[in-house]
Amino acid sequence: MNTWDVIVVGAGPVGSYLSRRLAEKGYRVLLLDQKGKTGRRICAGVIGAEAFQRFPLPRCSILYTVDSITMVSPSGKRLRHATKEPMAYVVDRVAFDRALLEEALDKGVEFANLSRVLSVEMTAMGMEVRCKRLVNGGEVMSFRASLVVLATGYTPGLLASLGLPGYPGAVVGIQAVNLMRDVEEIEVYLGRNVAPDGFAWLVPVGDGMVRAGLVVERDARLWLERFVYSSRVMPRVVENHGPVRATWIPRGPIPKTYGDGFLVVGEAAGQVKATTYGGVYYGLICADHALSTIEGAFRLGNFQEEVLSGYQEAWLHEIGEELELGAKLREEARRFTDEDIDRLFVLLGSDGLLPRLRAAVRFDWHKDAICLFVKHRLMSSIPLERRIVEKSIDSGRSEE
Template identity: 35%
Template sequence: MHDTIIVGAGPVGSYLAEKLARHGHRLLVLEKKPDIGEEVCCTGIVGKECLDLLSIDKNLILNKANSAIFITASGKSLRLWRNEDVAYILDRPALNRALAQRARTAGATYCLQTQVTNIQHDSNRVCVHASQQGKPESFEAQTAVVATGFGSPLPAMLGLGKINDSIIGAQAKVQVKGIDEVELYLDHKLAPDGFAWLVPTKDGKGLAGMMTRQQPKKHLRQLLTSLKAQGKITSEDVPCGYGVIPLLPLPRTYANRILAVGEVAGQVKPTTGGGIYYGLLCADIAADTLSRALATNDFSASLLASYQKQWQAKLKRELSIGYLAHRMFRDLGNKQLEMLLNFANSFSIPKLITESRDFSFDWHGRLILNILRQLILGFPAQGIASFSKQPKKHNQTIPI
């Protein structure tokens, strides 16, 4: 019997597998895809703290960034920069392969083309049911971790609840022309409820994509057509990928013998949709919690609840502020986005970000609150009134 079965061989699942295997635990990782290095709908942008935590070969870094240009629908722009590199664009398929290889080297076993269909647990074990290349299989362990992408039915099956708000990510690999900085497009006709991007990677290649709630295929094609017309990419006829991104965490991320970690648990930045760093931080907590459970032979929900208490202590404030910022941004029209950019220029927001000690690619909370404070103090009363518009109706509530 295995000590732990991890469902999902993404960065978070493999990182956790390596951690546990290095503690001497018997690890099995189940992955539905036939190849761990398959393409994923992710820009692979991480901050320095995440890069340090990953401790990966520098060959996996496609590009570095110390600046970004925000562009509105009318073409107005705002450039933000720092004097040092703050973000790194990673080769995501290669990152998946590298982390899986490290886990294997540490002693973890991988089964590919294995689609988990159910997880049952009792007082003695967990039983993971799966379809392996079309044939039913089952695997037993002391504990199981759900580390899949968002949208898996497993959390609901396990009584962990469901995530009530999400957005769609859409992205394409492109050939770029004359683009050497990250560009972000603030245009809610182009990317309803979200934003779009063009990220240069390496050797004239790049990633064009968006976060949106509506018709991602249609809007991504419109983005590619626009970028081609502007001469920023060489072709709009490129394959596109899509994925759903959680904006809220799971209500519960533990049960008897069970943990949920990473994107499936909603441990994702609501501002950018990035989930690698927060997932890794939670994987560290999960590794410590599971090691303690295995050492004491106590797999109860009461012991495993410490995992949720710890990750929420680290991330809950960031997630709440980020979700509030996302909702505020989502409810702005293009006119209000233009006003926001004009305000940022008028009140030296670029300088604030350049000089701010609060700035971090991975931690947005303090910077968001600082900018909101500047907005409240600096915007005239009549400006605030015109800046606001009737919010859209949504059923989601902001987590406290």
């Protein structure tokens, strides 16, 4: 049986990045993925500029710089947010993922693609991963390591097999690529007749091609068709160009992201932004915390959960409050009617709130903007529960 120091399951951005960092530290790493080298990612492909500043991400994948976004209310009110500095980049996700994987392979990471993981379990000899090859007759193979990192996407089955509690829920992200006219910047659409309890987007990617997608809890294909064929979108569609693809996205983090001999990182752990469901940046942040924990475990020669628990403490310290407050706002927003959302757009343009909110907004960090927003006196006309207001006030005091 082949033996490694660490087995990483999932060759998305988080899995490839963590594999590379481990290999740079001298660990023998096996990276498993059930897709091919490039995969097919269902993603709007908008990654915050801060992620590129903090991590060595492949700039060759950048299609263009985002310095403005237009929000559209249910009645068609438009609110444009523009910045002098780049707030994000639209990337080619296949090229982005491929580049991160190639960097890992260049550092000596062994890669087994087209390998579906069947089980992960602790044995007397360490962690054992059984997987089925999706080629060559479906051969079942076993690999052994001191530690396993799950860096897949949404994976309730694997979590259950490890005895971990599941996700607090999930949504469906769905997207198609269309040839369109007059889409000059990212547009985000809100409303119960657009994407109930979610949002829809148009993201131009060049040469008239536009990613049209949305996030909803159910009936995703139906809602995408309604969005694309709506009066605000359909007149601009020249040609339906690409297939529709969908994926599950966790609504928040799982309660426990470690156990004897394993860690769970990134989207697999539900470490996604509570407001937009973006997972790349937060996943990379948590990958660095996982790396530190893994190094400590190897120094001690101990891979029991009492040693690995420091990983959860570390990532919660950095992004936990952001996730908690964002999730509370998201849950309260489920009560909003379309009229409430339209009223919000009016409020944002009155009483000097919008300039203050723009100053507080950061693409990947929403806590400060949420605190400012819900504490504003005009918000008394919007049905936010008192507990989220009190939470935001407490957060504001802790920063003073």
